Amino acid sequence: MTNNISGWAALDAKQKLEPFTYDAGPLGLEEVEVAVEFCGLCHSDLSIINNDWGLSKYPVIPGHEVVGRIVAVGDHVKELKIGQRVGIGWNVNSCMHCHECLTGQHNLCLQAAPTIIGHYGGFAERVRSHWLWAIPLPNALEISSAGPLLCGGITVFAPLLIHGIKPTDRVGVVGIGGLGHLALQFARAWGCEVTAFTSNLSKAEETRAFGAHHVVSSRNNAEIRKVANSLDFLMVTVNVPLDWTLLLKTLKPNGRMHVVGAVLEPMPIPAFELIMGQKSVSGSPTGGPAMLATMLDFAARHHIAPQVEHFPLNKVNDAIGHLAAGKARYRIVLDHVGPF
Ligand SMILES: [Zn+2]
Ligand SMILES: [Zn+2]
Numbered sequence: 001m002t003n004n005i006s007g008w009a010a011l012d013a014k015q016k017l018e019p020f021t022y023d024a025g026p027l028g029l030e031e032v033e034v035a036v037e038f039c040g041l042c043h044s045d046l047s048i049i050n051n052d053w054g055l056s057k058y059p060v061i062p063g064h065e066v067v068g069r070i071v072a073v074g075d076h077v078k079e080l081k082i083g084q085r086v087g088i089g090w091n092v093n094s095c096m097h098c099h100e101c102l103t104g105q106h107n108l109c110l111q112a113a114p115t116i117i118g119h120y121g122g123f124a125e126r127v128r129s130h131w132l133w134a135i136p137l138p139n140a141l142e143i144s145s146a147g148p149l150l151c152g153g154i155t156v157f158a159p160l161l162i163h164g165i166k167p168t169d170r171v172g173v174v175g176i177g178g179l180g181h182l183a184l185q186f187a188r189a190w191g192c193e194v195t196a197f198t199s200n201l202s203k204a205e206e207t208r209a210f211g212a213h214h215v216v217s218s219r220n221n222a223e224i225r226k227v228a229n230s231l232d233f234l235m236v237t238v239n240v241p242l243d244w245t246l247l248l249k250t251l252k253p254n255g256r257m258h259v260v261g262a263v264l265e266p267m268p269i270p271a272f273e274l275i276m277g278q279k280s281v282s283g284s285p286t287g288g289p290a291m292l293a294t295m296l297d298f299a300a301r302h303h304i305a306p307q308v309e310h311f312p313l314n315k316v317n318d319a320i321g322h323l324a325a326g327k328a329r330y331r332i333v334l335d336h337v338g339p340f
Pocket of ligand 1: 096
C-alpha cells in the first residue's frame, strides 16, 4: 500500500477545504492505519479550521470522529487486527508513561497528540493513530452514526463517571445541540431525573424524546428561578456566555456546574454562590481510551445514538456551512464514498 493519503484540507485559516494528498511515511511500530468509512464533523473541526484557539497547524485535515477498518498495523501492535472496526476520537497518541497515562487518564497527558493538530485527521481516505487510541467498536453499535460518540459522546459521558453521578441525582443539561442531545440520552439512561435548558422551546418535544423529563427555557429568567435549588449536577454544553450566577442558583447544596462547551469569554463566577451551598464549578476534556470503550459499550447497551445528518465527503464544504450556520440537527457525519 502506498504511503500517500488523500483527503480534504484547509491550507490556511478560514479557507474552504480542498483536495490534498500527503505522504504519511512508513507506518510507526505502534501505529495502526484505518480506512475511514464515516467521520463526524464536530464544532471543534471548525475551530481548528478557523484557528479560533490559536493552535492550528496548516494544512489542516479535520475529522476526529472516525469510524473505519484497520488496514495496516505496525510491527509492535499486538491487540488489534487488520479488518477490525475501530473508532478514533480527539487524540491519536499520548506519552504512555506519565502519571496521567499510567492511571488511565491519557486524555490529560501533557503530550497527548490531537488528531487534527500537527497530525492529519479523518476527512481523508485513511488515518493513523497509536493502537491504544483506536478503540474497538462494539458490534451492536450502528456504525453510520457512531462517529459523533467518539468526541461529542465522550465529552458528555465522561463527567458522569468523573464526578460519580448517581441514578438518584437530578441532572440539568444546558444547550440542546450536538453535545446536549447526547448528554440527555446518557443522563436518562444513567437513571437520573433530567432537566433540559434550551433557548429553543419549539424543540421541546424532541428534547423530551432524547430523555428530558423537564424542559426549561434558558432565555426566561423567571422560569430558571422556578427550578432553583433543585439540581445536583448541571452540565453546560453551550459555547456562549450565559447568566452563570442565575444558573448556579439551580444547584442544590454541594451541587456542581460542569462546563464542556468551549466558552471563549472568561466566566464571571461570584464567590458567594460557591461558598453558600458549598458549590463547585469544573470542566473536562473528552476521555481516555478506557473511558471511550466504556462509553461505547454503554451506548450500545442502551441504544444511545446521535441524531445525524449525512453528507458525502466531497460535499464537506456544504457540511461545514450547514454546521457554521447553526443548522445541524444534531450532528453531521461525512460518508467516505470515493473517489477522493
Ligand atoms: Zn502521558
Ligand atoms: Zn470534537
